Amino acid sequence: ARRKGRNQIAFYDPAQMEAARRRLSEESDILTALEEHRFALWLQPQVEMRSGRVVGAEVLLRMQQPSGEWALPEGLIERIESCGLMIAVGNWVLEESCRQLAAWQERGIMLPLSVNLSALQLMHPNRVTEMLALLSRYRIRPGTLTLEVTESRRIDDPHAAVAILRPLRNAGVRIALDDFGMGYAGLRQLQHMKSLPVDVLKIDKMFIDGLPEDNSLATAIIQLARSLNLQMVAEGVESEAQRQWLTQAGVELAQGFLFSPPVPTERFEARYLQ
Ligand code: C2E
Ligand code: CA
Ligand code: CA
Ligand code: CA
Numbered sequence: 001a002r003r004k005g006r007n008q009i010a011f012y013d014p015a016q017m018e019a020a021r022r023r024l025s026e027e028s029d030i031l032t033a034l035e036e037h038r039f040a041l042w043l044q045p046q047v048e049m050r051s052g053r054v055v056g057a058e059v060l061l062r063m064q065q066p067s068g069e070w071a072l073p074e075g076l077i078e079r080i081e082s083c084g085l086m087i088a089v090g091n092w093v094l095e096e097s098c099r100q101l102a103a104w105q106e107r108g109i110m111l112p113l114s115v116n117l118s119a120l121q122l123m124h125p126n127r128v129t130e131m132l133a134l135l136s137r138y139r140i141r142p143g144t145l146t147l148e149v150t151e152s153r154r155i156d157d158p159h160a161a162v163a164i165l166r167p168l169r170n171a172g173v174r175i176a177l178d179d180f181g182m183g184y185a186g187l188r189q190l191q192h193m194k195s196l197p198v199d200v201l202k203i204d205k206m207f208i209d210g211l212p213e214d215n216s217l218a219t220a221i222i223q224l225a226r227s228l229n230l231q232m233v234a235e236g237v238e239s240e241a242q243r244q245w246l247t248q249a250g251v252e253l254a255q256g257f258l259f260s261p262p263v264p265t266e267r268f269e270a271r272y273l274q
Helices: 014-035 076-082 086-106 126-137 158-170 183-192 216-227 240-248 265-272
Strands: 039-048 053-064 113-117 145-150 174-180 200-203 231-234
Touching (some): 014 076, 014 086, 039 086, 053 076, 086 145, 145 158, 158 174, 200 216, 216 231
Parallel strands (some): 053 113, 113 145, 174 200, 200 231
Antiparallel strands (some): 039 053
16 A cells, blocks of 8 residues: 555555455355355265265255355355354354254154364364253264364364363264374374374375375374274275275275265255155
């Protein structure tokens, strides 16, 4: 900006202006979508590979586009975080997931759901009380709700993470470490793994993609998970060859397009809960 007369400022960087305008309009899009109930939760089955049985589902956020289609636009989660709406959206996701679990449990269906938590949600200490209240309000049975926590610099402080996760786990919530095996945070976190209250390790798609040929990293991760006594879920399984390799390597559970992409709840129910 350069001064131009008394109270006038002239901006000379149209690219920066345009970027700011785009960000503001994206943020108001998110707000509008919230107000107009244009968020939905889709479900992707988690499958026991040997039997093909659906043993759970991951809850994934979708937003209705102006075209009417449902999608999770690239970077939407990050934008929701950066404009300060992650707590609101995250609470909605959690509450809807609990409502779904309660509705199923009413019908005698005990299928567990896995819900993604952003590091931002995890790092709010009063989240614990809120989540515990949610669990008791919906009478969620122990073991039927898994929270997926992503490795991140923000949960690099294992003591803070443990303080949050421990009481939830004591209340019967299972904890999954999402996207496991990526980056520096992963290596750091390994040292603290024994103190982290984690039940499930989700092997990132990155390590599944190269299977069966390129399997040295997947093998290392599987050995590690086994030595820590963690259940494993392979992410992004797309081929029969991958399924076979994983099954032989002792991985029991998976998600991926080989079985099903995420689908709307009604379609999930029609397909798997009849
Ligand atoms: P994620 O937790 O790692 O979720 C798995 C992603 O992989 C999903 O993308 C899913 O649709 C996709 N996927 C599953 N199987 C396959 C496959 O075989 N091939 C390929 N190419 N992709 C597969 P999605 O739904 O676009 O979600 C992207 C990310 O956004 C998620 O990654 C998660 O980190 C985040 N996310 C989604 N919903 C929520 C939410 O409710 N809360 C939070 N905090 N994050 C969410
Ligand atoms: Ca996840
Ligand atoms: Ca993941
Ligand atoms: Ca991922």
